[in-house]
Amino acid sequence: MAYCVSSVAFGDGGRGVQVGQSNAPIQASFYYPPEPVEPTPPPFASIPFRRDPTFVNRGDILDQIGRQCSEPASRVAIVGLGGIGKSQLAIEFAYRFAAHSAEKWVFWVHASTQARVIEGFMSIADKVRLMGRNRPDADVLQLVFDWLCDGRNGKWLLVLDSADDSDVLVHSTSGDNDDGLKLVEYLPQSQNGSILITTRNKYLALRLTGTHQAIHEIGPMTKEEALMLLKKRLGTLSDANAAADLVRSLDLIPLTISQAAAYIQMRAPRTSLVRYLNEFRQSESKRVKLLSHNAGDLRRDLRQDGGASNAILTTWQLSFDHIRSRRPSAADLLSFMSFFNRQGIPKSLLRSPNNNNNAAQSINPEDIIDSDSQGSDDETENEFEDDVAMLRDYSLIMLSEDENVFEMHGLVQLAMRRWLKAQGLQDKFLEQYITVMASSFPTGNYENWTVCRALFAHVEAAAEYRPNGDNLKKTWSGLLHNGGWYEWLQGRYAVAEQMVSQGRGTREKLLGKDHEATLASMSLLSLTYLNQGRWAEAEKLQVQVMEARMAKLGADHPDTVTSMNNLGSTYCERGRWEEAEKLFMGVMEYSKAKLGEDHPDTLRSMSNLALTYMKQGRWEEAERLQMQVLKIWKTKLGADHPDTLTSMNNLASTYCDQGRWEEAHKLFMQVMETRKAKLGEDHLDTLTSMNNLASTYMYQGRWEEAEKLEAHVMETRKAKLGEDQSTYMYQGRWEEAEKLEAHVMETRKAKLGEDHPDTLTSMSNLASTWKSQGRHEEALSIMESCVQRQRQVLGLSHPFTNLSLSTLDKWTNN
Template identity: 45%
Template sequence: MSDHTRITFGDGNHGFQVGQNSGPITTNFNLPPERPETPPKPTSTVPFCRDADFVERGDLLHRIEQICSGPASRAALVGLGGVGKSQLAIEHTYRVRDYASRNKQDIWLFWVHASTKARVQESFKTIADVLKLSGRNQPEANILQLVERWLSNEHNGKWFMVLDSADDLNVFYDTKSTGQTGSLEDEKRSLWTYLPQSPNGSILITTRNRELASRLTGSHKNVIDVGPMDPSHALALLATKCGDGLDMDAGPELVKELEFIPLAISQAAAYIQQRWPRSSVTKYLDKFRKTSKDKFNLLDFEVGDFRRDRNALNSIITTCQISFDHIRSERRSAMRLLSLMSFFDCRSIPDYLIHPDFVRRYGENEGGEYTDGEEDTDGEEYTNDDWAGFPQDPDSLFEDDIITLRKYCLIKTNETSHNLGMHSLVQLSVAKWLAAHGKTETFKQVYLSRMVRAFPRGDMYEHWKMCRELFAHVEIALNYRPKARYSLKHWVLLLYHGGNYAESQRRYTTARKMAEEALAANKKVYGEEDGETMDLLDLLCRIHMCCGLYEKVESLLLPVLEARQELDAESPDTLYTMNTLALNYSWQGRWNEAEELHLQILEVLKKRLGTEHRDTLISMNNLAWIYLNQDRWKEAEELQLQAVEGYKR
């Protein structure tokens, strides 16, 4: 038998000492019970002070109050990052407190940062400490369950909770371990089960995820859409944030450029304030409109707002990119769809242009140079020409991708058409996200290939309806000159067709810019003798003639004509240039010079093609038109009769 000697370790603690023992020893050490704590008075864990510059936004706060006023009620604010959901929640909590104070009622106000499981647990621990819940300091305490039990007890009084930035569905509905110690059953519980439907409490959720909002509130009727501000409210916010002394004449235009999004407006105001008096609303607007790079820099400016969570990014660009990362991890094909959409005019995008099966419906690639897809860094390859890797048909895949993007409030659908839209600030954010991931050229290639298939020749009347519908998506292509040689051909051809349409509609400034950009690029890569170079040169000359810029036409054509005549004075390219130059002379009334060129063209065509060839007959008619304008009726009549007889044969 071992020799036991009892010793004392302190008040209430005992132990034993073993000199020698050959058998098992079992000991129990009991910690002293926690001392009872004085129950606290109702208070608030909202970590933000009230915003003195808060601007009312119609009936949004009234709708929150209506839904949250009932027992066990839940409401959710859903919208794009930066539209002010958290700010509305903060203001509502202070109004709840004010109402309780006026009516001499007590109410607990709890704020839970819900972006990750760890932040939820941290917030619940703060609540447990504020409530002084018994057992919270025990090593194996299940804080989530302790708080849940307290919230479920009606005797504890009224409470109101905000779940802020609850964007990730997996945070609340993932059945993996919550990280809490305790029983196996507790470890398997999802976080949403710790939010009781207690008649003495209500919950307000802020989220970008519409599906999560519906699931946490139990009904889409309890979901409140928060969009951009009304123009008047946006202007009021800009004026309030900028302060007195600033000229607000350019304010309406600036908030319109910022799409009335509160975070972007606050960014602009903070930027202006920081640089005042060397900056102003007008100067900010001018810089914002200058280049895409300037837009990126201004929208990426960190506000440093102490009324936003410490982990929240205070620029509209980086705020949007949080959603992109969520989507890419949740549904990769939806992020591809959003990436492709970002290259189109964001106001109204026909859904067939971005459909996964577009290539199959609109024909195969020419020459096999182009693959309508993306190869990811993880080795996964996506190709719209091959659906073997997808478990669904293209239509189902497309609709599910749209649902995902709508769920995050990143795109807009139209009830009266099949067109989709997105905010221009989201479009800019996607552009930066693609650049950061090295995917800009990949999706630019997809966009150009699709548009060059979809947009018809713009110089034909029967195509004008389609051209009119798609022209906004062609205009934006001016910003997308590709780096790859094979994509450059698509870009040049798209601008050529777009320039032809713009010229037909007398939109000469746009037409000239398209022709000039495409001509310079094509000439540099493929040379002056390339067929598309000549087509673009002809288009540019026609545009200049329509604008009365005849000297420019001559300066473009004379060097080309001289070089071609040296190589082959009778080549089709030489004759083509001569004809365009003759037309330029005709428009100026320089009939003799025009006649000389037309005579040369006609002689060559007779010699090479014969008198009855279609091109020869057209040349006769052109020369007859020159004679008519000089009142040389007999000569004109003879040529036109020859042309008519030739056409009859």
């Protein structure tokens, strides 16, 4: 703007001179020509984004915001994680607010930086045509503030979008000068206006609104909302199940769903919803690639400091950078947490994580369950709580129902790990995670099950990583060994196999085949094979382990004796009773001499020997040993210990084989009730107990009780191992028996494979049902198939094979 010099005055000592150079002060006075009078426009909405035609409402949140914004001088905040849909809600609300009354103003100010806030206020000044705004000395912030405070100018709504950085609003606009004005002071509390704030920072939201009641925390969408958004974005959902799986995989976060939909549309028809989902599930690197795709969204402020990227990983990394600059210890805590399973992260493992790198001696497993029992000095605790508060304020972590357990979004963890990799920090925090987990996760023994149950998901997470450095790899393999040990005892044999196999491979490479740690992994791996009916594989490994231990440790070393015991168990499963008996007898005699009659290894060898007697029909010898073992277990471990219950179960089975149903029933009932209480109704051992109890009902003619119990087992066991359904056969209810047995057989085929011994048992049972129905040709066909597979899997000498062969010969001859 042009302006004129009105007069020039010289100070004392300078009057009457022609000035080329003067040391006297010179004072100039300026005047500004009068500005043309601009009429104030009628109220209108100034929203820099078009309305979203694919907007999905989130419950009644907009109605709640509307009621609060109708109050005079109200301030309301929408708080949540980046990409959760805060700005989309604000845009929709602004349009609804404007549509409700044409006499109201709507202004939009981007608050990512001080420059953007000042720019927003200058834009308001231009839009309402404030007098004096163009003068060089104009204080536009004050002019806009005064205008907003003037009730004569009408009602207004000011949206303060992306106010994530508290420094932008509460620090002085004059840099380090604390005397300068702060932008927050120009946000009026006017009776004729309301302010709606969107922010990732809950603490800042509280400072700006002054009350928790004015803060709306936004989390992920519901599944229904997420599916609706995906459908609106894609136009149609070709596969409803795949769509549901996809939105769950994307953590129900709106930006990730929109990003995925844009990617699919951009690459259609070569990329479909199903293909995107399959790629997303392939690997972490695939997920990173897909989530780094920056699809255009005109409703995101791309002029923010650093850019409001439409790629969700970039969006969150801006938050990580901000936290790192404000509170490095909070960023370290978030980095550490990003390696855990996203749920059930115990506070006890997080406190002072930098001090836990040598925590093998310092972490008490009981403290994992009772976090408050692990003391720490007040200063350290306060520092930790401040870190947690900051991460919670940014919605990066959440408290579960138990205040000592945290949760995170899986995709936030993924973004954090990617950020750490870019910063060259991933190995540091991965080492910290694996070291802490290895020192915290105990062996799989019964007394550790409570701790193992609480931490196992984090062991599974550790199994997905590939650490660097030989020492860390050794630590990692030990963690996987203990995790596999626990899973094996829980009856989850496939998971146990995978975990132990990983650990074994690492140990073999670093330590050698004959190292005791490697042999321990091989031994445990063989037991997972044994329980999956892969007896040949189990035997091969067990022979290798036994021979290596004999050569290295000697025949009378406890580890060698354990190997002999394991091999004997495999012989038992394969029906090689005499070989098993010989091994078990040797183990028992050694254990008695070296360890004593009441040592756990001695008792287990006695129990195994009794099993071989039972299988050979030597009931009295079996019963005598089992009674002896049960008495000692009860005294040493108590009546509810798993080893005690196994002994009771074995003794009851011996009673069954002798037709002593009432005695068997009493023991089976006690075992079942205890296992229910200790292990849960769906544990494999509990289900076995139920089946055993049902068999006593069946042989006593108590059909309804047997049927009820076996039906319950079948429903519970669908995802487990399946079970035999013979109750209906004994009642002559062939159609129901056939239906159940066919279901069991198909389930076992799917879960265990066509050649698993349990699957072959189901085939034999189904053949018997068809034979009883008069379906002779079908029965012969399936029994022939069963015998053929049993010959291959179990061998000609196995009792089960012989029984099936005998049945087949009888049917054929008749």
